[in-house]
Amino acid sequence: MQESLFAPGHRACAGCGMPIVIKLVLDAAGPNTIVASSTGCLEVTSTPFPESSWKVPWIHSLFENPASVASGIEIAFKKFGRTDINLLVIAGDGSTFDIGIGSISGMFDRGHNITYICYDNEAYMNTGVQRSGSTPIYASTTTTPIGTQSPGNLVRKKDMPAIAVAHGASYVATASIAYPVDLRRKVKRSLEIKGPAYIQINAPCITGWSYADGDTIEQAKLVVETCICPLYEYVDGELVGVKKVRNKRPVEDYLKTQGRYKHLFRAEGGDVYIANIQAIADRNAEKFGLLD
Amino acid sequence: MMRVAEGSYAIADAVRCCSPDVVSVYPITPQTHIVEHLSQFVANGELDCEYINVDSEFSSLSSLIGASAAGARTYTSTTSQGLALMFEVLYNASGMRLPIVMTTVNRALSAPLSIWNDQQDSFGVRDSGWIQLYAENVQEVMDLTPQLYRISEDPEILTPSMVCMDGYILTHVYEPVEFLDPELVKEILPPFSPVNVLDPEDPKTFGAFADPSWFTEFRYLQYKAQERALDLIGKVDKQFEETFGRGYGGLIDTYRTDDAEILLVSLGSIVGTIKDAVDELRKEGIKVGLVKIRSYRPFPVETLKEALKDASVVAVIEKDVSVGYQSALLTDIKGALYNTSIRVPISGFAAGLGGRDVAMKQIRKIVENASRVKDEGLELETEFEIFDVNPECL
Incomplete structure (x- = not known):
């Protein structure tokens, strides 16, 4: 096994899903890779000057611009006649779903040969667990707190992969750290296919989701087995593969393990909210044929 | 060519x-x-x-x-x-x-x-x-x-x-x-x-x-x-x-400053108009010259001190205003001269905002103001003015 291209000693929380994402992605991409990242947990925990965990060239500019930065890198290398280098963006969901979406739209639109990886921990975790466009409905965050008048976040999670597909991105996939073989294969495939690619990787956040120590991979597995997070891939707009779910589990199995959902099991009417989440999972199962 | x-x-x-x-x-x-x-x-x-x-x-x-x-x-x-x-x-x-x-x-x-x-x-x-x-x-x-x-x-x-x-x-x-x-x-x-x-x-x-x-x-x-x-x-x-075969003087350029009592300081295209105004005013015997700022950052403090040290009055003309306190070039120039022995009154004019034309007659008005400052001191005249405001707005 090759040495990891993401060195230990980074400052991510114990139990953070993000470094697992990074290791698996770099493992698949290999050393002939350049990475552009957004501001966020990844950037602050992996590059406290003068240290760096990155054994591939890495650049961070701002929160909302890694897709534009990578676009510039891509065309510069094109000018130099070097088109053999893997070019990745790795950014969090706040950057991807919200503040950077204009830059991402431009990157897709212009057809750059870049794989955009979103490590999706479903809130602004670096600033202290505020709601992002990726936060699922009824999750409690510090800006969608529960209270007598509120059951947490009232907005459903934005369907970012569908937005990528609508742009005509060559390759769009979702992945999970609980399925590393699938994850690595998807990264490799995205790099083989010419044109813009988008891979959204579920990345449990022990701090923001508030689950038990040692449970990170279990979380990543449960979200897939409940069909809350379907794993699929699109090539040129066509759905070409889904990760089948053998034994679909009720969403309670996932929700009850996390502090951000605990109010659903305590407050009056919580069962209705849980039923709504179950309906989302059921629709996913049907839409993507997860159970066939 | x-x-x-x-x-x-x-x-x-x-x-x-x-x-x-x-x-x-x-x-x-x-x-x-x-x-x-x-x-x-x-x-x-x-x-x-x-x-x-x-x-x-x-x-x-x-x-x-x-x-x-x-x-x-x-x-x-x-x-x-x-x-x-x-x-x-x-x-x-x-x-x-x-x-x-x-x-x-x-x-x-x-x-x-x-x-x-x-x-x-x-x-x-x-x-x-x-x-x-x-x-x-x-x-x-x-x-x-x-x-x-x-x-x-x-x-x-x-x-x-x-x-x-x-x-x-x-x-x-x-x-x-x-x-x-x-x-x-x-x-x-x-x-x-x-x-x-x-x-x-x-x-x-x-x-x-x-x-x-x-x-x-x-x-x-x-x-x-x-x-x-x-x-x-x-x-x-x-x-x-x-x-x-074309040089521009480096950090700043000067125009008819040798014996000038009134020094105008400005930058950008308005400099062309000011040069014409200086020529006209010189014909009338007014000792006026121009310092053209080329490099604003880095700010050429030493060069400016040398250029402004013999003036009797300085008038800064610029197309910006720092709402709340005067204009950027004016306050920078005042700052550059403060810790020196150069004690010259400096007045500033925010002109040409939003495309308002700055023609010779406006430059002439600024020089008239500067001339009065030279004779009477800043107390009686403009230290800073948003220039050429429609009187109905005043």
């Missing part, structure tokens, strides 16, 4: 002569003609570069951060709202020490919306760490373009730079200009060969996070690089003159 051309075309041609590897653009009036001409050069095979149409000015500069870090010579241009949208990218580019060169077409900032010229936009990014030079005419913008690449890319400087030019007045004017010879440009502008680039063969981390034990040092090093640029701007101007 001298020929009549539109300002934007001439500038695009000067950019072409600098052989940028990557040009990233977004349209905004009155800057757009420059990037249109560049796209035509690419379409005609006259410029071998990667040219991309991006989704915003924010993205145009962001993409150049990536391209520059990859080792490319980069170019963009913008104006006004576009420059404002770039605000955080400007600081980022200079902090990352990427030698991007930009033409900043000066235009007012909304609200109210105005597409016309003033210099509020570039003054508003004064502290962003970019080298800022202001040009008087199209020829100067053209000539500064390769000079700025030379300065920015110098290993001792590594700082992005912008040449500021007045929107419409210079971008849309047709006048005779001397086109640059690309072969001669090569003599003053060596190929861009940065030491630190994104390269899988030699992986490096760009844009790390600095805690309080490091941040100050990054800023300090930027500050010292701009100080070094003070020398280099003059040197490159001289080198350009030796090669092309």
